[in-house]
Amino acid sequence: MNTVPLLIERLGALIQQSVREDAARHGLLPIHVQMLQYLAQANRYSDLPIAIAEYLGISRGTVSQSLAVLASRGLLTKQPDARHRKRLHLRLTAAGDAVLQTSWAEQVGQALQALPGDGRVQQAALRNLLRALQRVNGQRAFGVCRHCAHFCHDESGARCGLTQEPLAQEQITRICREWSEPAAA
Numbered sequence: 738m739n740t741v742p743l744l745i746e747r748l749g750a751l752i753q754q755s756v757r758e759d760a761a762r763h764g765l766l767p768i769h770v771q772m773l774q775y776l777a778q779a780n781r782y783s784d785l786p787i788a789i790a791e792y793l794g795i796s797r798g799t800v801s802q803s804l805a806v807l808a809s810r811g812l813l814t815k816q817p818d819a820r821h822r823k824r825l826h827l828r829l830t831a832a833g834d835a836v837l838q839t840s841w842a843e844q845v846g847q848a849l850q851a852l853p854g855d856g857r858v859q860q861a862a863l864r865n866l867l868r869a870l871q872r873v874n875g876q877r878a879f880g881v882c883r884h885c886a887h888f889c890h891d892e893s894g895a896r897c898g899l900t901q902e903p904l905a906q907e908q909i910t911r912i913c914r915e916w917s918e919p920a921a922a
């Protein structure tokens with residue numbers, strides 16, 4: 738019997754419980770903590786309300802209501818895009834960052850670090866499983882920029898091959914809604 742589905746279900750239940758506890762500690766709902774967690778990892782093409790809805794599989798209405806709560810609590814700011822003024826980039830404030838300290842994700846990171854090889858083999862296996870399930874479900878992959886098929890790097894620095902815009906160093910380790918899987922070697 739393959740016990741992987743059961744293990745994943747247990748992990749999912751444990752994480753959901755931890756998210757509920759993280760949220761309760763800060764007087765927030767679990768969805769608020771999940772949105773902060775997403776925005777802490779999202780690059781500049783993905784720190785948008787529509788990307789949150791896609792990533793978490795929730796309605797734009799729920800995103801909009803939750804953003805209003807998070808903004809009123811001073812946990813994020815909305816910054817107009819330099820070129821598309823109607824587009825708002827969502828950025829965590831220091832208070833928003835503080836909510837994520839000692840969160841479930843930190844605990845998972847520490848548990849992975851304690852595994853052989855810093856858990857890199859397990860991370861690769863989980864990433865492949867996630868991609869396979871996302872393909873089955875027709876969802877965007879939201880992969881890390883530097884592992885994207887469009888990622889370019891030369892002597893002038895990093896650049897997105899899709900938009901042809903330069904990428905700052907801190908952006909290339911973030912996740913992107915436009916991410917594409919590189920062709921198999």
Ligand code: SF4
Nearest residue numbers: 882885887888897913
């Ligand atoms: S290279 Fe890929 S992941 Fe990075 S910004 Fe461009 S589309 Fe997004």
